[in-house]
Amino acid sequence: MYLFLITFLALYGGMHAYAFLRMRAVLPQGSSAKIPLAAWMILMTLAPLLVRLFERAGMDRIALSIAWPGYLWMGFLFLLVSTLVLLETLFAITWLAGRCFSFANRAWLTPTNRARVALLAAGIASVYAVFEAGHIQSDHVTIRSAKLPAGVSKIRIVQISDVHIGLLLRERRLEQISKAIRQARPDILVSTGDLVDGRLSQEDVLSHQSGLAAMLKSLPAPLGKFAVTGNHEAYAGLQQALNFTAAAGFTTLRGQSALLPGGMAIIGVDDQAVSGTSAGVPAAENTLLDSVPRDTFRLLLKHRPLIAPGSDGRFDLQLSGHVHKGQIFPFNLIVKMKFPIPCGTTLTGAGSQIHVSRGSGTWGPPMRLFARPEVTVIDILPGSL
Numbered sequence: 013m014y015l016f017l018i019t020f021l022a023l024y025g026g027m028h029a030y031a032f033l034r035m036r037a038v039l040p041q042g043s044s045a046k047i048p049l050a051a052w053m054i055l056m057t058l059a060p061l062l063v064r065l066f067e068r069a070g071m072d073r074i075a076l077s078i079a080w081p082g083y084l085w086m087g088f089l090f091l092l093v094s095t096l097v098l099l100e101t102l103f104a105i106t107w108l109a110g111r112c113f114s115f116a117n118r119a120w121l122t123p124t125n126r127a128r129v130a131l132l133a134a135g136i137a138s139v140y141a142v143f144e145a146g147h148i149q150s151d152h153v154t155i156r157s158a159k160l161p162a163g164v165s166k167i168r169i170v171q172i173s174d175v176h177i178g179l180l181l182r183e184r185r186l187e188q189i190s191k192a193i194r195q196a197r198p199d200i201l202v203s204t205g206d207l208v209d210g211r212l213s214q215e216d217v218l219s220h221q222s223g224l225a226a227m228l229k230s231l232p233a234p235l236g237k238f239a240v241t242g243n244h245e246a247y248a249g250l251q252q253a254l255n256f257t258a259a260a261g262f263t264t265l266r267g268q269s270a271l272l273p274g275g276m277a278i279i280g281v282d283d284q285a286v287s288g289t290s291a292g293v294p295a296a297e298n299t300l301l302d303s304v305p306r307d308t309f310r311l312l313l314k315h316r317p318l319i320a321p322g323s324d325g326r327f328d329l330q331l332s333g334h335v336h337k338g339q340i341f342p343f344n345l346i347v348k349m350k351f352p353i354p355c356g357t358t359l360t361g362a363g364s365q366i367h368v369s370r371g372s373g374t375w376g377p378p379m380r381l382f383a384r385p386e387v388t389v390i391d392i393l394p395g396s397l
Contacts, residue, residue, distance in 0.1 A: 021057065024086075027093050028053040034096050037123040038131070056085045060376070067179060067211050079179050087141060087340055087377030092134035094342055099126045141340060141379035148188050150196065151386045153357050153367055155329055156395035159309040161275040164394070167235070169311070170198035171388040173333025174371030176244065177224055177256075178210030181373045186227050189372050192387040193231050200272070201233040203262060204333045204369065205242025205283055205315030208253040228260035237262045238270065238278050242315040242334065243285035244375070250286060265313060269304055276392070277304040279327070280313040301326040309392065317353045317368040325362030329390075337370040337383035344383065355383075 032053050039045050059082030066075035103121040160167070170193050175181065193201065212224070231237075239262040245253035257264050265280025272278065279300050281287075297320045304310050310327045317332040337355045338344025348354075357367045370386045
């Protein structure tokens, strides 16, 4: 945790320092506005930590009053810094070309104009990113398998992932997600981690008539609802997250499998952030997969889109999330370095398939840019790949 805090403050503080140095170009010479600008950036650097502190102390109203401006600013700052880096790269290329071929730099690439263009572009992109985050898309995937028994024409699975129910994501967003699920009419509903993010009240967790858990529990899924843990379940408080997931009607599979009617088995494993805690380490993934008869369709639920050594070919379909497709472009380019399997459906080298969700909610900034939130509708049909 200390290492995380140091790393976060260094990176996020560094982004603020860089933006402050560049934004000085748009301020009048000798302007006293530099002092409040610096104070704002210091406050915004600390805002995510303050939100967590007030949230854990049960002071939700104060936490919420900091969270909205703090996380919107986080998204805006990322876009601002990304745009500034792009413009300064163009400036460097133009400067070098000018030195080599003896032509003058263009006026729009001056520090003042670079800052103005970056501010305008980041502002427009931020407004659109808030809009995009609020519009959930239903993505349809068809998987064919010879393992469905005779008489079973289709099994429909609906996947949600990375909902991040907590301080910012509440009833309104969950109603949108629930509506998309109801319209899909799933046989099976699965959550592939990070359902919960942050402290939840007892009403959210336990109420049978109202509250967030009740909204999910009311969704029909005749063959069952299954979930696995994500890294944010560990961050938010594992027991609270498990209580909420159970109250929402899900069976959490923690190194376990469930055999269902219709020739399907669902295998679920804990996220590594959970399995490394005192909650215990689940059974080895390959052992779990091998415990299911080979003629049974094996559905593996795993939060991170990673294929364990030796497991490729042992499952028929893996459902994962975690990456949010970067959530805000161009962060997806960084995410790809650590998680190379792209969002969407991929056929693996050993003939398994993996679907990586873009996620149904948002983490941090309530924004998405070129990574629209999704509820995934997966139809398993008879036949071969």
